[in-house]
Amino acid sequence: MxxxxxxxxxxxxxxxxxxxxxxxxxxxxVVVVAVLHELSLHWG
Amino acid sequence: xxxxxxxxxxxxxxxxVLAGTVPIFVGTYQILLACxxxxxxxYGQCAPYYPRTxxxxxxxxxxAVVGGSIDRLMRLEYPPDALRVYVVDDGSTDDTAEVVRxxxxxxxxxxxxxxxENGGQGKAHTLNHGLAHVLSDDWMxxxxxxxxxxxYSPPSLRRMTRHxxxxxxxxxxxxxxxxxxxxxxxxxxxxxxxxxxxxxxxRGQNVLGVLACLAGGAQLHSRENLEALGGRIDTTSLAEDTxxxxxxxxxxxxxxxxxxxxxxxxxxxxVGSLWKQRVRWARGNxxxxxxxxxxxxxxxxxxxxxxxxxGLIWFSLFLQPLLMIxxxxxxxxxxxxxxxxxxxxxxxxxxxxxxxxxxxTALTVMIDPGTGWHCWREAVTFxxxxxxxxxLYALFPDQVRRGIVELADLAGVTLTHRGVEIATLLVYAWPxxxxxxxxxxxxxxxxxxxxWLSPVLVYLVGYGPLLCAMSLAAYVKxxxxxxxxxxxxxxxxxxxx
Numbered sequence: 001m002x003x004x005x006x007x008x009x010x011x012x013x014x015x016x017x018x019x020x021x022x023x024x025x026x027x028x029x030v031v032v033v034a035v036l037h038e039l040s041l042h043w044g
Numbered sequence: 045x046x047x048x049x050x051x052x053x054x055x056x057x058x059x060x061v062l063a064g065t066v067p068i069f070v071g072t073y074q075i076l077l078a079c080x081x082x083x084x085x086x087y088g089q090c091a092p093y094y095p096r097t098x099x100x101x102x103x104x105x106x107x108a109v110v111g112g113s114i115d116r117l118m119r120l121e122y123p124p125d126a127l128r129v130y131v132v133d134d135g136s137t138d139d140t141a142e143v144v145r146x147x148x149x150x151x152x153x154x155x156x157x158x159x160x161e162n163g164g165q166g167k168a169h170t171l172n173h174g175l176a177h178v179l180s181d182d183w184m185x186x187x188x189x190x191x192x193x194x195x196y197s198p199p200s201l202r203r204m205t206r207h208x209x210x211x212x213x214x215x216x217x218x219x220x221x222x223x224x225x226x227x228x229x230x231x232x233x234x235x236x237x238x239x240x241x242x243x244x245x246x247r248g249q250n251v252l253g254v255l256a257c258l259a260g261g262a263q264l265h266s267r268e269n270l271e272a273l274g275g276r277i278d279t280t281s282l283a284e285d286t287x288x289x290x291x292x293x294x295x296x297x298x299x300x301x302x303x304x305x306x307x308x309x310x311x312x313x314x315v316g317s318l319w320k321q322r323v324r325w326a327r328g329n330x331x332x333x334x335x336x337x338x339x340x341x342x343x344x345x346x347x348x349x350x351x352x353x354x355g356l357i358w359f360s361l362f363l364q365p366l367l368m369i370x371x372x373x374x375x376x377x378x379x380x381x382x383x384x385x386x387x388x389x390x391x392x393x394x395x396x397x398x399x400x401x402x403x404x405t406a407l408t409v410m411i412d413p414g415t416g417w418h419c420w421r422e423a424v425t426f427x428x429x430x431x432x433x434x435x436l437y438a439l440f441p442d443q444v445r446r447g448i449v450e451l452a453d454l455a456g457v458t459l460t461h462r463g464v465e466i467a468t469l470l471v472y473a474w475p476x477x478x479x480x481x482x483x484x485x486x487x488x489x490x491x492x493x494x495x496w497l498s499p500v501l502v503y504l505v506g507y508g509p510l511l512c513a514m515s516l517a518a519y520v521k522x523x524x525x526x527x528x529x530x531x532x533x534x535x536x537x538x539x540x541x
Contacts, residue, residue, distance in 0.1 A: 002092055002121070002202060005206075009087050009090060009206075013082065015082075015304070016081045016087075017082030017083075018082070019078065019079045019082055019411065020079050020080075025410065026402075026403045026406040026407040027403065029403070030399050030402050033398065037395065037440065040441075
C-alpha cells in the first residue's frame with residue numbers, strides 16, 4: 001500500500017527534529033527583545 | 045501590628061500577581077516540550093499497518109456537507125476493502141438521509157446509512173448507536189470517529205493507523221486545522237489557536253506521554269480499546285472526547301497525537317456561535333476536573349495523568365480566568381497600599397507576558413508556517429491591542445511615557461495627577477476587565493446594528509481574554525446547574541480541501 005513507508009517516517013522525524021532549530025530562533029527573538037528592554041532603561 | 049498586616053497584605057497581593065503569570069510560563073513549558081518531539085516520539089514503534097477500519101460519521105442535518113465528506117473518505121490512501129463509512133443519521137430533518145442513500149448506491153458495501161429516529165440527544169448518543177452496530181460483528185479492527193464536515197488529507201488515516209501497530213496504543217488523534225476559506229477574522233484567530241493548542245501543545249503532551257484530549261473530529265481507536273471502554277462513549281457529560289481520552293489512559297493504553305495526519309474543519313465564524321461551542325467545551329472540562337478528582341497530582345497512583353507536569357498544564361488553563369482576576373486584584377490592592385511595589389509587580393507581570401508572548405507566537409507560527417502566515421495578524425493581536433500596548437509600556441516605560449506626553453501636547457490635553465491615577469487603576473484592572481469587555485463583543489454580535497463593533501472589540505481585548513470570558517461563563521453555568529442541552533455548531537460547508 002505504501003512503498004515509501006520508511007522514507008515517509010524519516011521525513012516526519014526530520015521535521016520534528018527541525019523544531020529544535022525553530023525553538024532556537026524563537027529564543028533568539030526573546031533575547032533581542034530582552035536586550036532592547038535593557039538598553040531602553042539606560043537610554044531613557 | 046498595622047505594619048505587619050500591611051506587609052502580609054502586600055505580599056499576598058504580590059503572590060496573586062505572580063500567580064497570574066503561571067499560565068504563560070506553563071504554556072511556555074509545554075511548547076518547549078513540543079520542541080523535544082524530535083527526540084522523544086512514537087515513530088520508532090510505527091509499522092505499515094492497515095486494520096479493517098470503520099469510520100463513524102455522526103450526522104444531524106449535515107446534508108450540505110456529508111456527501112462531499114463521503115466522497116473524500118473514499119479517496120483516502122487506504123486499502124478500499126479495509127474501509128467502511130457508517131453515517132449515523134441522528135433523526136435529521138433535512139436531506140441528509142437522501143444524500144447518504146445516494147452515496148450507498150455509489151459505494152455499495154462501503155457506505156452504510158444508519159438511521160436513529162429519536163435523535164437530538166447529543167453526539168455521544170449518536171456515536172453509541174453506531175458503535176453498537178460496528179461492534180456487533182468482528183469485521184472492524186479499528187474505529188475512526190469523525191465529524192461530518194471535516195476533510196481528511198489523503199494520507200492522514202494511514203499515518204494514524206501506523207501507530208496502532210504498537211499494541212500498547214489504544215487511540216490516535218490527528219491535527220485538526222481550521223479550514224474555512226476565505227474565512228473571516230474569527231476563523232483566522234481559531235486557525236492560530238489550533239496551531240498552539242494542537243500542533244504545539246499536543247506534541248508537548250506526546251513528549252510527556254499523556255494526552256489531554258482526543259480531537260472529537262479525529263479519533264482512531266483500536267477495537268481492543270473500545271471493548272475495554274465497555275463499547276460505549278460516556279453520555280453523562282459535555283466532554284465525551286476528554287472522558288474517552290482519560291479512560292483510555294487510566295486503563296493503561298497509550299494515546300498518541302499524530303501531527304502529520306491533518307484534518308480540515310469548519311469552525312465558528314461568529315462570536316455567538318463560538319461562545320456556544322466554547323461554553324460547552326469549558327463546561328465539559330469542568331465536569332472532567334470534578335469526575336477525575338482522584339487523579340490530579342498523584343504521580344504515585346497514575347504515573348502519567350497524575351503527573352505534576354500534566355496537572356500544571358490542565359489547571360493553569362482551567363484556572364486562567366480566575367488567575368487573571370487575581371492578578372488584577374493584587375495590582376489594585378498594591379495601588380492603595382504600596383505604589384512602588386505595585387509598579388514593580390506590574391512590570392514583572394507584563395514583561396514576563398511580553399517575553400513569553402514573543403517566544404510562543406514566533407515558535408507557533410514556525411511549527412505550521414502555512415497556517416501561521418495565513419493568520420499572522422491574528423497571531424500578533426492574539427492577546428489584544430490593549431494588552432500589546434501594556435507590554436510595550438512595561439518593556440519600554442520611559443519611551444512610551446514620553447510618547448504619551450508628546451501626543452497629549454499635540455492634542456492640547458493636559459495630563460493631571462488625578463487623570464494619571466485613574467489611568468493607572470484602569471491599567472491594573474485590565475487583566476480582569478478585558479474579560480468583561482470581551483463579553484461586550486458577544487453582546488454587540490447579537491445586535492444587528494452593533495455587529496461591526498464585535499470584531500473591533502475582539503481585536504482590542506484579544507482572542508485569549510475572549511476564551512477566558514467564555515470559560516468563566518461556563519463555570520458559572522456549571523455551578524448553577526444549568527441544563528446540558530447539546531447545541532450543535534452550525535456548519536455551512538466553507539471548508540476547502
